[in-house]
Amino acid sequence: AQSVTQLDSQVPVFEEAPVELRCNYSSSVSVYLFWYVQYPNQGLQLLLKYLSGSTLVKGINGFEAEFNKSQTSFHLRKPSVHISDTAEYFCAVSYLYGGATNKLIFGTGTLLAVQP
């Protein structure tokens, strides 16, 4: 069965500092990996995705993530955060359901709290 683990429920960081949000997954089949961001009282916005190819994936707002198959990880990084990056970040894995539609399994989320 597929699952996603985000060990850090909250990550406090100072503005302009680098940050890494950790995500590990377990799956017996090939998966597709995503990071979504959610601002307060908003829906989920796709930050980046890994489907295949290069293991280093660049997304919006200066974020990037690296897919590591041997460690079953997909950590999200940003070299310099801004106050506006304060939000909840969800890692998710997609798998094929019933041979047709795809389902997303979400991690429990990490609150990135950027302080001035």
Added chain:
Amino acid sequence: DAMVIQNPRYQVTQFGKPVTLSCSQTLNHNVMYWYQQKSSQAPKLLFHYYDKDFNNEADTPDNFQSRRPNTSFCFLDIRSPGLGDAAMYLCATSRLFGPTSYEQYFGPGTRLTVT
């Protein structure tokens, strides 16, 4: 811009009073999903439609129903809301085939309050 729209953004209902949440999309996607997200938790899939084919998650309470009258619209009906149903409800869509079929596009959500 093509998008997923949810109405209303905020909904207040009384305990036991039926409520309907609405989702529409201009992306022409085959698949539509409804998620429930309680405070500080991950979204939880309630059900999804592949075209008109309805797929219920095993642990979705019977209190939750859904309708999809056409490709563009999907409704979530809560027949008798309880206090525990207060949550953010998220609608999402995806293609069925193609390289982007694994991506889901989310609406802004409807925050449901039960009094």
